[in-house]
Structure formats: structure tokens, C-alpha cells
Amino acid sequence: MSAVEALPESLAGRTVAVLGGTGPQGRGLARRFAAAGLSVVIGSRSEERAAEAAATLAEAVGGQVTGADNAAAAAAGDIVVVAVPWEGHGELLTELASALAGKVVVDCVNPLGFDKQGAFALAVEEGSAAQQAQAILTDSTVVGAFHNVSAVLLEDPEVASVDTDVLVLGDVREATDLVQDLAGTIPGVRGVFAGRLRNAHQVEALTANLISMNRRYKAHAGVRVTDV
Secondary structure, three states: OOHHHHOOHHHOOOEEEEEOOOOHHHHHHHHHHHHOOOEEEEEEOOHHHHHHHHHHHHHHHOOOEEEEEHHHHHHHOOEEEEOOOHHHHHHHHHHHHHHHOOOEEEEOOOOEEEEOOEEEEOOOOOOOHHHHHHHHOOOOEEEEOOOOOOHHHHHOOOOOOOOEEEEEEOOOHHHHHHHHHHHOOOOOEEEEEOOOHHHHHHHHHHHHHHHHHHHHHOOOOOOOOOOO
16 A cells, blocks of 8 residues: 555645744654655745755655745645744744635644753743644634654654654644644654643643753653553
């Protein structure tokens, strides 16, 4: 069975756009989605960088991969993954609100700070990055997911199976089911519903704990949920 045939029905014919697709997390997710047979658009502030990244990825894994600036990528995607730095999160989504209207937007941004003691969670006025996204994108359906997945493992072509669960948060069942299906296209990954969007803060903040684990144990720690 080919990768395309293995896609769940909910994702058939859908295009996934990854905003910030030239950064480590965005590149890693784009790689795995393309390898699964999904049509992928890599978005970046620079159309040229996006096109270069798309060409490299298409050569590496095959499939339909294109590059565009973030605005064009947002317009092209049926499902749009936001993997941009926290510092530019609100500004970018405000600019793209009209292009993202009516779409499922998957926010995987972690508002973190770093100092001599390591990573720590930042306070967000709306409660979390995902809630900020929903406050800005009033005509979109925002789902929080992919916060705790190692970019190193996603990008490594030698890693056949990424051993982790993806915690999926949102207020619309159809959208969270869709994103769980999207997570499941990555070998070894399972999407697990983890509550409404108001619970996204602790999932985003958990990334700071995982970074601390990775530094101590020289690992690429992930999350597994038991008894589900």
C-alpha cells in the first residue's frame, strides 16, 4: 500500500501548509507530512528560502512539496500549521487573518524564554499561544498540537518511527479529530485529545521541562499517555 493510499479519509485531497516551514520544527513536520503522501506547502517570510526548502524536501522524500511566502502558503493550505517563533506569532496571524478564515489552524508555538538556568514558560495575556491565535483568528478553528515533538527526530531521515504522542487541544470535535488523524500520519506518533483550548498553556509550557530533560540526559524526550 502506498503512502497516499494509507492516508485516512479525512485527509484525502487536503493540502497542509506549514507557516515557518524553514525553521527546525516546521521543516521536520513538513518532511513527515510529505513522506506520508500529503500535499505540502512550505511557508516562510522569504519566498526564495521557502522554494529552496521545498525543492530539497521533495528531492529527499518525494511527493508534492512547494514553497511560498507565508501569505501565499496560508491561502493555499486546507490545514495550516503555525510553527513560527513566538516573538512574531501575533503579528503574523493578524496579517493573515483573512487568508486563514474558514480553515483549521494548528498552532504548535511554545512561548518560552531562556536564561542561564535554561528554558522557562512565558506568561501570555490570552492564556496561551493557541488562545492568542483563536482570539486573533475569529473566523478560523484553532487547534493546539505538536508542541512537544522533537524537531531533531522529525528532521532525521534515519529515524523511521518517532516514538511520542501528540497532545491535541481544541473546542471543535471535528477539528481535533482531524488533527489527531494528521498526527497519526507520522510513523510512531499518536494524536491524543487533551482537552479544550483553555488547557493549552500547560502543554505549551511542558516543552520547557522537556528541554531540561534533553539537556540533562542528552536525549530527545517526548510524551506518552498511558491507559488510553
